[in-house]
Amino acid sequence: MGKKRTSIDLGAMQGEDAMSGGGRDEAIYGNLYAAIVENHLEPGTKLPEDTLAEAFGVSRTSIRKVLQRLSYERLVDIRLNRGATVAQPTVKEARDIFAARRIVECGVLAQVVAKATPAGLDVLRTIIRREHEAEARGDRRESIYLSGEFHVVLARLSENETIVEFLAGLVSRSSLVIATYGAPMAGSCRHSEHEAVLDLIAAGDVEGARAWMERHLKDIERTVVLVEEEPAEPDLRKILDEVARRHRGGG
Amino acid sequence: MGKKRTSIDLGAMQGEDAMSGGGRDEAIYGNLYAAIVENHLEPGTKLPEDTLAEAFGVSRTSIRKVLQRLSYERLVDIRLNRGATVAQPTVKEARDIFAARRIVECGVLAQVVAKATPAGLDVLRTIIRREHEAEARGDRRESIYLSGEFHVVLARLSENETIVEFLAGLVSRSSLVIATYGAPMAGSCRHSEHEAVLDLIAAGDVEGARAWMERHLKDIERTVVLVEEEPAEPDLRKILDEVARRHRGGG
């Protein structure tokens, strides 16, 4: 038997406890989600249903549901009869994601400023502190995670659940973009900047906060996506896959 | 005995053709999606898996997949062991949706203006023409559909697929909001306005287009949501469901 080392190697909590009902799916989803977003699973990694089912101690049925959900969120790619893989965002997708983030995160700032409370800002300061700690520790994974978390929690001050959910999806996908195209140190170098925007928000300076956010997001995009701007390796495989996807999308 | 509306009464295309493979799910999804968004199925209508499976001539497995997807798009509500129903957006949800639309649709206009072509604008003019025809015919359903389609196609000029997809979801949910809270004639009365924004876009007036869009969306929200601002019927059922949902969401 060809032992293809696809071994997933994640927590695999074999929950035989009283965790009946829907909570189990949620836990499996959470594990896979974290594994992908925190970059424990490289983009492109195959996610065979059997392997996952065995790893989590459930049947393929539950796994399929979770994979479908992750597919809706664009974190995994499901192709007909070919199974699921961790998504590999294209460069265009990456640009669209950051453009969307600029629109949403700048646009939501008016409501954020309007509804911001000292308590809410304190939560953000806590995140910044943890960011600094992770950075000092050299923990790149945690840095990236907290950097994203800051943006989501900031948006949450607007109390618009729909926007927050969408942004959370964009931030998750940003992690995949960083994992796919990012330079080794990108995404975690100049994030001490986060403090600046809090002062602008506390001062009620919507336009200032918007300008800051616009620049901040463009900085991140530059350090991440533009690295791939000059494709060192044309990578025929990826190009053909992209063509195939586009063609399929027309149906 | 209260009349239990379990009869689904949709097209039920019994496709026995060579439609094997994934295309079938897509077709079923499309039918259900259209039935919900075009308001053939009232918000709150139960969607039993067995009934749908029989109606479409497939097993529950496929139906479950479709319902999961619609649930992810917030068009149906799935509660544990209680099945799926056509979603009934809360008033807060409705407000969030329209706030999100203001942010996204105004925010995307810069790219729309930058990338708009005469051909693209012509597509929009065609939609406006069809809107007028539907309105003259008194076809409220088609009017609402085309009104939403206009906004989506307009955003599509930005060529940002991520944003378009999100906005499409918001527009779908707006249809549900209109179906749930809208006055009988709301949403289809003053849409001749759509023409105005095309001129602003063609002239490259981003700020003008943004101001127009902001006002347009606020107008729609006013004619739809504020009707329910003074709840004519407290509707205990809806309130309790809302409480239950909020309680469940804490997990």
Added chain:
DNA sequence: GATGGATGAATTGTGTACGATAGATGTTTT
């Protein structure tokens, strides 16, 4: 030696069966 087609294993897609849960109905008790 390279190309084309056929065969076999691995993996996914779909249908079906069984256990579990919620809501409804009917009965009993106060």
Added chain:
DNA sequence: AAAACATCTATCGTACACAATTCATCCATC
């Protein structure tokens, strides 16, 4: 008569089994 309990039915959640498809390997042919 109203309320509380038990049972019953309808529906969902999960697991399993079979059919369909893809991919890899091998062989024949040019």
